[in-house]
Amino acid sequence: ASATLCRTELLAGDTGAAAGHLARCREYGDASAAVPHLASYCQWLGILLHAARDDVREAAGLLTTSAGHLPSLRPLLLAEPGAAAWFVRFSRRIADRTLADTALKAVERLAADNPDVPAVQLAALHARSLYECAPDGIARVAAEHQDAWARLCAAEDLRALLDERQVAQEALPEPSSPRHGPWMARNHVGRMTVVEAADYRRRTAPEPAADALNDIERTIARLVVDGLTNRQVAQHVHLSPHTVNYYLRRIYGKFGIRSRVELARHVHDHGFGAVCEGM
Numbered sequence: 001a002s003a004t005l006c007r008t009e010l011l012a013g014d015t016g017a018a019a020g021h022l023a024r025c026r027e028y029g030d031a032s033a034a035v036p037h038l039a040s041y042c043q044w045l046g047i048l049l050h051a052a053r054d055d056v057r058e059a060a061g062l063l064t065t066s067a068g069h070l071p072s073l074r075p076l077l078l079a080e081p082g083a084a085a086w087f088v089r090f091s092r093r094i095a096d097r098t099l100a101d102t103a104l105k106a107v108e109r110l111a112a113d114n115p116d117v118p119a120v121q122l123a124a125l126h127a128r129s130l131y132e133c134a135p136d137g138i139a140r141v142a143a144e145h146q147d148a149w150a151r152l153c154a155a156e157d158l159r160a161l162l163d164e165r166q167v168a169q170e171a172l173p174e175p176s177s178p179r180h181g182p183w184m185a186r187n188h189v190g191r192m193t194v195v196e197a198a199d200y201r202r203r204t205a206p207e208p209a210a211d212a213l214n215d216i217e218r219t220i221a222r223l224v225v226d227g228l229t230n231r232q233v234a235q236h237v238h239l240s241p242h243t244v245n246y247y248l249r250r251i252y253g254k255f256g257i258r259s260r261v262e263l264a265r266h267v268h269d270h271g272f273g274a275v276c277e278g279m
Helices: 002-012 015-027 029-034 038-052 056-063 074-079 083-094 097-113 118-132 135-144 148-165 215-225 230-237 241-255 260-270 272-277
Strands: none
Touching (some): 002 015, 002 038, 015 038, 038 056, 038 074, 038 083, 074 083, 074 118, 083 097, 083 148, 097 118, 118 135, 118 148, 215 230, 215 241, 215 260, 230 241, 241 260
């Protein structure tokens, strides 16, 4: 129950409540042997919590140590249809290509072994499309997936990709039009297409003209510097906490920073005008 409540609060953007439920979940560590994979699921929740709090280094550290098995853990990939795509997405934040490769191979093999399970097929399609920056596949997942979190993440991935490419969403072909017949993951196992380094690696320095904040980013930056949480910001700008987090990551990327503290420090050192106008 604590794990479920933790997951619910994470989806709602309330990291404080999520941390409390996760702590209670971990209290049952001694009894976790009686519940298969409970300990691993708690590790997964811990990583999500660190990522939601922008503790990227902590989350990355767990994935290279005690939680290194999670990207290829089949029970997790089955329980969380959006997990494989999440690992691919997070690999770009930490510039860890191996993490993306591991998760993608695992979910594609899982899908190849379960050709009649739509959720698994779509999970593999999401991870592959995100890995290759292919909007048609991501659009299909956003339209067809039955899991609310996976569907929301796919929609945000699509919006981010189109925004990066400056493509109007209405110009995108219908999700199913590029494919003739069902998309089967078993036909793609091991096909590791190399993505462009410029798309894959996080930029270390922003381009002044291109990186000026737009109106919504400027508003979110102001609210964050004022000390509001993602959930509070979401209420002010009438967006979901997940979408606010997406915009906040874009702001970080534009100014080469990684946390709220660094954003506040930048504003303190340079004034808010520098943040709004670009560097």
